[in-house]
Amino acid sequence: MLKSKANWKFSNGTDQNDSSNSMIDSLFQERGILTIEDKEHFLHPSLEKIQSPTNFHQIEKAKERIFKAIEQDEKMIVYGDYDADGVTSTAVLMSALMELGANCDYYIPNRFEEGYGLHEVAMKKLSNQGVSVIITVDTGIANTVEADFAKVLGMDLIITDHHEIQDEIPDAYAIIHPKTSPNYSFKQLAGVGVAFQFAHYLLDYMPTHLLDLVAIGTIADLVPLLGENRIFAYHGIKQLAKTENIGIQVLKKHCKLMDDVTERDIGFIIAPRLNAVGRIADANIAVDLLLTEDEEEAIQIAEYIEKLNTERQQIVNKIVKEAEQHVNDEDGIIILYDENWHEGVLGIAASRLVKRYDRPVMMLTYKKETDELKGSARSIPAFNLFDHCMAINDLFTNFGGHSQAAGMTFPLEHLEQIKTILNEKIFEQLSPDDFKQEIQISQSIAITQMTEELVQQINMFAPFGMKNEEPVFHLKKIPTQLRQIGQDKNHLKLQFKQKDIVVDAIGFRMGHLFYYISPNTEVSVVGKLQLNEWNGNKTVQILLDDIAVNEWQLFDYRGRRHDKNIVPYLSHFKNNTVVVNSNKQIDDVIGYEDVHIFTYESDVSTIRKSDILYLYDLPYDLDILRKIIQQANPSCIHVSYGVTEDAYLQTLPTRDDFKWLYGYLVKYSPIHLKVDLPKVVHMKKWTNERVVFILKVFLDLKFITVQDDVIYVNKNSEKTDLHQSRTYQLRLKQSNIEKTLYYSTYDELKQWLEQNVTFDRTNREELLHEL
Known part of the structure; x- marks a missing residue:
C-alpha cells in the first residue's frame, strides 16, 4: 500500500466513471454552466459581455474631477500597491492618464518602511509636492483615517479598489468599487480590473492594448477566473502574444517565453518576477518596466528584476532550509521566527512548508527595536486561520487576511500563548486525516478516453485558475513500465498501455516513490492531461498531482540483501518490523527509529501491527512465517533473504x-x-x-x-x-521452503502469501478509506 499525499475528493462523490455524461458535459456541470447559451459564452468569451463602466457608483464624479485637474494642470498621483496586481493597476491607470495629457505620476509604498495602503507621512509629502488629487488602485478601501487626513491636507482622494469592505467606508471624494456599486453585478474583479474599467470610462473607448496588463494582474491576484475576470484573462493572454508593451516584450524574451503565453507562464514566470521587486526592493521599478518606451531601459530593468528574483529564490530556499531544522512534529500549527529572516518572502516560505508538512505555518521575523514578531501565515483547507486568529485578536498588534493566508504583528511575549491556543484549537477541530491537502478530481478516466481531441476540448476551458481549476482526472491501472527519470532520478515516469494506446504519466519530484510501487500492482494516479510533442508526434500524457496503491504490496529483493535496498523503506514507513534468524547482526537497520527486530524464535504475540514487514532471512518453518505475518498484519512485505544450503537445487539421493x-x-x-x-x-x-x-x-x-x-x-x-x-x-x-519462498517467481510468491496469510481486512478497509 502507498498512501496518497492528499485527500482525494471526486466531484461526483465516487471514483467510478460516469458514462452517462461526456467528459466535457461533466466539466460544464461542475462549473454550474448548464444552458447552451452559457456554454457558448464560456467557451468563447466576448469583450462585449463586459459591463459598461457607467454601472460603477460615483465613476462619473471621479471622471469629472480628473478632467478638471487635467484642464487646470493640477498634479495627480496614482497610489498603488507593491504586488503584481498593484503594479499592473498602476501601469493601466497611468497609461490612460498620460494618454489624456494629465500631469500625473505614481507612488508605491515601501513594503518594509510603510507597509500596505495609504500612509499619512507619504500623503503629507505628496501634498508638499503640490499634489491635489490622489487616485488609489488596488488599495484604499480600509483607509478611513487617511481619507479624513486627505481632507485636512486639501487633497481630493479617489479610491479604486476591490478588497473587502470594512465596517466603515472611507469618506473619500469618490469610491469606485464593485461592492459599493449596486448596479455593477460582477463583484469579484481584481484591482487591475477596476483600474481598467476606470481607464475605459476616462478614455471613452475600451483600451484593449492594455489587456495584457489586466491579464497579468488578474491571474496573479488569484481572483476567480469566471465572468468578467475570465473575459479579461482570455483576451489579455491573446494580447500578451502580440503585446506592444516594450517592458513586457523584453521580460518575455528574458524569460524565454514564446509568443503564446499561458496562464501558467503568468502565474509561475511573469508574476513572481514582478512580485519579487516589491518583496526585495522598491516596487516602483516594476512599474517603470511596464511604462517605459525605451528598449534599452527595459533591458536594464528586466536584468535587474531577474537578479532580484534569483535573490528572492535563494533567500526563500535558505529560510525554508533553516526552518525545517526547527519543525516540531508534535505541533499542529508550525510557528517559527528568526531575527535574520527577510519579511518580504515569509509568505512564500510558509507556503512551501505547508505543502511539505500538511500543517498551517506562521513564519515571522523578529523586530528588535519594538520587541515584536512580524510575518505571514498560510493554512490548510480544513483550518480557517483567519477566524481562529480573530478570536484572539487582542493578542495581535496587527492582523489581517483570509481563511488560508494572513499577515500579523504581535509582541514576542505573546508567542507562546498564541501557539498554545492555536494548537489546542487545531487538535480539537481536526482529525489526523484532515491535515492533508485536498485534490478535487473531476472524474475517473480510461486509457481509451485519453485522446488528443479530448485534451483540445479541455483546453477550451482555459485560462484556468481560481474557481475554474484545470480538470484533474483519476486513472486506476497496472503500469507496464515504471522508472526514475532526470539527471538526479528526481522524477517518476509510469507508462500505461491498452491495445495500441500508450499513455505516459510524469510525476515531477516524485522519483522517490519509485521504491514504493511493486511490479504488477494496480496503481491509482490523479493528474492533468497534456499533449506531449516529440519529433513531430503528439501523445497524451498525465502530469501527476498524486499517486496511491490501494492494495498490500510485495517488494522483492531476494538474494540482494544490502542496506541500499532497505534504507529507502526504513525512512519512509512507520512501524517497521524486521525478522531475522537467531543471533543475526543486522547493521543495516541499526540506528533507525521505529524499527522493531524479532527472530523466528521470538514470541509471536509480541509482534505489533506493522506498516511494513521485512523478512531478512529465510524462515525454518512456513507455519511460523504464517503466524508472524498474520500478527504483524502489514500493508507491505519486503523480502531480501538469500539461501545458504541450496537444498532445493541439491537433488535428493535416489x-x-x-x-x-x-x-x-x-x-x-x-x-x-x-x-x-x-x-x-x-x-x-x-x-x-x-x-x-x-x-x-x-x-x-x-x-x-x-x-x-x-x-x-x-x-x-x-x-x-x-x-x-x-x-x-x-x-x-x-527444499520446500526454498522452492516456495526463494526460487519461486514474483507472482508465485505473492500468490502463496495471499493464499496462506489471512490479512486483517477490517484494518485494510480503514486504511483504504483514507483515500
Whole structure:
C-alpha cells in the first residue's frame, strides 16, 4: 500500500466513471454552466459581455474631477500597491492618464518602511509636492483615517479598489468599487480590473492594448477566473502574444517565453518576477518596466528584476532550509521566527512548508527595536486561520487576511500563548486525516478516453485558475513500465498501455516513490492531461498531482540483501518490523527509529501491527512465517533473504543411491571416514555433501554408528522407511521452503502469501478509506 499525499475528493462523490455524461458535459456541470447559451459564452468569451463602466457608483464624479485637474494642470498621483496586481493597476491607470495629457505620476509604498495602503507621512509629502488629487488602485478601501487626513491636507482622494469592505467606508471624494456599486453585478474583479474599467470610462473607448496588463494582474491576484475576470484573462493572454508593451516584450524574451503565453507562464514566470521587486526592493521599478518606451531601459530593468528574483529564490530556499531544522512534529500549527529572516518572502516560505508538512505555518521575523514578531501565515483547507486568529485578536498588534493566508504583528511575549491556543484549537477541530491537502478530481478516466481531441476540448476551458481549476482526472491501472527519470532520478515516469494506446504519466519530484510501487500492482494516479510533442508526434500524457496503491504490496529483493535496498523503506514507513534468524547482526537497520527486530524464535504475540514487514532471512518453518505475518498484519512485505544450503537445487539421493552406499558399507565395514569416503566420492562422482547427507540419514535410522571417525554397520537394525529420518525430513522441508519462498517467481510468491496469510481486512478497509 502507498498512501496518497492528499485527500482525494471526486466531484461526483465516487471514483467510478460516469458514462452517462461526456467528459466535457461533466466539466460544464461542475462549473454550474448548464444552458447552451452559457456554454457558448464560456467557451468563447466576448469583450462585449463586459459591463459598461457607467454601472460603477460615483465613476462619473471621479471622471469629472480628473478632467478638471487635467484642464487646470493640477498634479495627480496614482497610489498603488507593491504586488503584481498593484503594479499592473498602476501601469493601466497611468497609461490612460498620460494618454489624456494629465500631469500625473505614481507612488508605491515601501513594503518594509510603510507597509500596505495609504500612509499619512507619504500623503503629507505628496501634498508638499503640490499634489491635489490622489487616485488609489488596488488599495484604499480600509483607509478611513487617511481619507479624513486627505481632507485636512486639501487633497481630493479617489479610491479604486476591490478588497473587502470594512465596517466603515472611507469618506473619500469618490469610491469606485464593485461592492459599493449596486448596479455593477460582477463583484469579484481584481484591482487591475477596476483600474481598467476606470481607464475605459476616462478614455471613452475600451483600451484593449492594455489587456495584457489586466491579464497579468488578474491571474496573479488569484481572483476567480469566471465572468468578467475570465473575459479579461482570455483576451489579455491573446494580447500578451502580440503585446506592444516594450517592458513586457523584453521580460518575455528574458524569460524565454514564446509568443503564446499561458496562464501558467503568468502565474509561475511573469508574476513572481514582478512580485519579487516589491518583496526585495522598491516596487516602483516594476512599474517603470511596464511604462517605459525605451528598449534599452527595459533591458536594464528586466536584468535587474531577474537578479532580484534569483535573490528572492535563494533567500526563500535558505529560510525554508533553516526552518525545517526547527519543525516540531508534535505541533499542529508550525510557528517559527528568526531575527535574520527577510519579511518580504515569509509568505512564500510558509507556503512551501505547508505543502511539505500538511500543517498551517506562521513564519515571522523578529523586530528588535519594538520587541515584536512580524510575518505571514498560510493554512490548510480544513483550518480557517483567519477566524481562529480573530478570536484572539487582542493578542495581535496587527492582523489581517483570509481563511488560508494572513499577515500579523504581535509582541514576542505573546508567542507562546498564541501557539498554545492555536494548537489546542487545531487538535480539537481536526482529525489526523484532515491535515492533508485536498485534490478535487473531476472524474475517473480510461486509457481509451485519453485522446488528443479530448485534451483540445479541455483546453477550451482555459485560462484556468481560481474557481475554474484545470480538470484533474483519476486513472486506476497496472503500469507496464515504471522508472526514475532526470539527471538526479528526481522524477517518476509510469507508462500505461491498452491495445495500441500508450499513455505516459510524469510525476515531477516524485522519483522517490519509485521504491514504493511493486511490479504488477494496480496503481491509482490523479493528474492533468497534456499533449506531449516529440519529433513531430503528439501523445497524451498525465502530469501527476498524486499517486496511491490501494492494495498490500510485495517488494522483492531476494538474494540482494544490502542496506541500499532497505534504507529507502526504513525512512519512509512507520512501524517497521524486521525478522531475522537467531543471533543475526543486522547493521543495516541499526540506528533507525521505529524499527522493531524479532527472530523466528521470538514470541509471536509480541509482534505489533506493522506498516511494513521485512523478512531478512529465510524462515525454518512456513507455519511460523504464517503466524508472524498474520500478527504483524502489514500493508507491505519486503523480502531480501538469500539461501545458504541450496537444498532445493541439491537433488535428493535416489533410493538406489542409498542402497549402493549401504551395500558398500556392509561389504567394507568398518569404514574410515577420512580414508575411504574420498574413494566413494571419486568412484561415484558424488559431492562430499551428498555422501555426508546419506550417512546422516543412516545414523538417524540407526543403520550405522560412528566412533572415532570410523563407521560400523549395525547388522541388527530394523528395516525403516527413509522418511523416518529427521535429516531426510528437514531436507525435504528446507527444499520446500526454498522452492516456495526463494526460487519461486514474483507472482508465485505473492500468490502463496495471499493464499496462506489471512490479512486483517477490517484494518485494510480503514486504511483504504483514507483515500
